[in-house]
Amino acid sequence: MGSREVTSWQGMNITVAGLGVSGVSAARALAGLGAVVTVVDAGDGDALRARAAGLADAGITVRLGDAETLPEGTDLVVTSPGWAPSGPLFAAAAAAGVDVVGDVEIAWRLRGPDAPPWLAVTGTNGKTTTTQMLASILRAAGLRTAAVGNIGTPIVDVVLGTDPEYRDLDVLAVELSSYQLHWAPSLRAHSAAVLNLAPDHLDWHGSMEAYAADKGRIYEGNTVACVYNVADKATEDLVVEADVVEGCRAIGFTLGAPGPSMLGVVDGILVDRAFVENRQKNAQELAEVADVNPPAPHNIANALAAAALARAFGVEPRAVRDGLRNFRPDAHRIAHVADVAGVAYVNDSKATNTHAAEASLAAYEPVVWIAGGLAKGATFDGLVTGAAKRLRGAVLIGADRALIREALARHAPEVPVVDLDRTDTGAMLAAVREAARLAEPGDTVLLAPACASMDMFVNYGKRGDAFADAVRELAAGQA
Known part of the structure; x- marks a missing residue:
């Protein structure tokens, strides 16, 4: 669906799809600008009714229990990111010639004339870490910034400056997630990066091609740099296909030695051959x-991608180093929990798909791998084939563990496997104990499930907490 410029929101009839955090944020912002706002949501429980009552105080109509019917007279639909484009509400909007956009699109349209430029990050994995690294580097350069979008404060609130922290x-x-990009046709970033591409959310997008195309929207209209992953040609292909401002450059990042217009690694040093004079011959050291x-x-x-975006914005090399040194990753992302009896225990519960688990497994050797959960339609043959030589053993939990067990039997039959036939939350303690039994001093026990958590836990954070608690209980027993 196309986009249209809005000069005034006064009196516009806007339907907001979804009573979640971003939906409430967009509804309040648009009502504050004079729009007539109706929020629709399929749910109808006590929590939603309480939230609806709060919006009613702001003059916003909320319709619960019906998210399929387009309210009469709607001029624009603003959807929460997770709502699939195949939904009946959006079909009704298309039939009525009504645009559908997301909260990121609304934020983009609401920017003032002196609004700060956007450095944007997407990819199947690593988005949050890279965005936070980038913000840390920008702060080290003395710039006022915030990591926003798919993390933290709703981006509409940030753009409007409702919190003094964001003024x-x-x-x-x-x-930016693929969902957000799908619904943000007008977005034009200063510079942007696609970190990697692997099958994910295909039930929402319909195909890998559609998923990649939505990720590629992040490059549209870039003015300075389109940052891509040299090791993932699909990201470079998206740069080639993008319609960018004349003079915008393609900047690669690689774990190897960089060529001209790339950032990479030489002898343990992160180096820049993109934003230097005479990049054919020169390189700038950024960090170790x-x-x-x-x-x-x-x-x-991730660090190289963040550095590339920061350098595209004119940040000095020293700020890259200082920003990376200052950065601390969020919990449940390759977080070292403890060493017990010479074995390291690492929590990467955030590895909820095969691509993330593959990256996590590649960081350690030998590994006792704890995996399993909800597969979300994934297959595990490629993951197991790539990791087989690193595996000391595997401990499997969760509803779809059989899929991983069968892949191990096909591609790593010599690897000992413990299949825990249980999906209760106490299974994590049993899994850690079995992993400890398989591990030898110098090994790493790695929770990298390659699956979602909701079969056993509320979210991946609770799963990671259960792992950390189990490791601490194991350590106490060793004392």
Whole structure:
């Protein structure tokens, strides 16, 4: 669906799809600008009714229990990111000639004339870490910034400056999901990065081609740099296909030695051959691999992508180093929990798909792998084939563990496997104990499930907490 410029929101009839955080934010913002707002949501429980009552106080109509019917007279639909484009509400909007956009699109349209530029990040994995690294580097350069978008405060609130923390910013580090990009046709970033592409959310997008196309929207209209992953040709293909401002450059990042117009690694040093004079011959040292926390290969790639976006914005090399040193990853992302009896225990519960688990497994050797959960339609043959030589053993939990067990039997039959036939939350303690039994001093026990968590846990954070608790209980028993 196309986009249209809005000069005034006064009196517009706007339907907001979804009573979640972003929906409430968009509804309040648009009502405050004079729009007539109706929020629709399929749910109808006590929590939603309480939220609806709060919006009613602001003059916003909320319709619960019906998210399929387009309210009469709607001029624009603003959808929450997760709502699939195949939904009946959007079919009704298309039939009525009504545009559908997301909260990121609304935020983009609401920017003032002196709004800070956006440095945008997407990819199947690593988005949050890279965006936070980028914000840390920008702060180290003395710039006022915030990591926003798919993380933290709703981006509409940030753009409107409703919180003093987000006023007078110099630049935004913006994480964008494929869902958000699908619904943001007008977005034009200063510079943007696609970190990687692997099958994910295909039930929502309909195909890998559609998923990639939505990721590629992040490059449209870039003015300075389109940052791509040299090791993932699909990301470079998206740059080639993008319609950018004349003079915008393609900037690659690689874990190897960089060519001209790339950032890479030479002898343990992160180097820049893109934003230097005479890049055919010169390179600028930015930081050491040891400055990246943790220095796992995929995290070094994240750091290079963040550095490329910061350098595209004119940040000095020293700020890249200082920003990376200052950065601390969120919990449940390749987080070292403890060493017990000479074995390291690492929590990467955030590895909820095969691509993320593959990167995590590549960072350690030998590994006792704890995996399993909800597969979301994934297959595991490629993951197991690539990791087989690193595996000391595997402990499987969760509803779809049989899929991983069968892949191990096909491609790593010599690897001992413990199949825990249980999906209760106490299974994690049993899994850690079985992993400890398989591990030898010098090994890493790695929770990298390659699956979603909701069969056993509320979310991946609770799963990671259960792992960390189990490791601490194991350690107490060893004392």
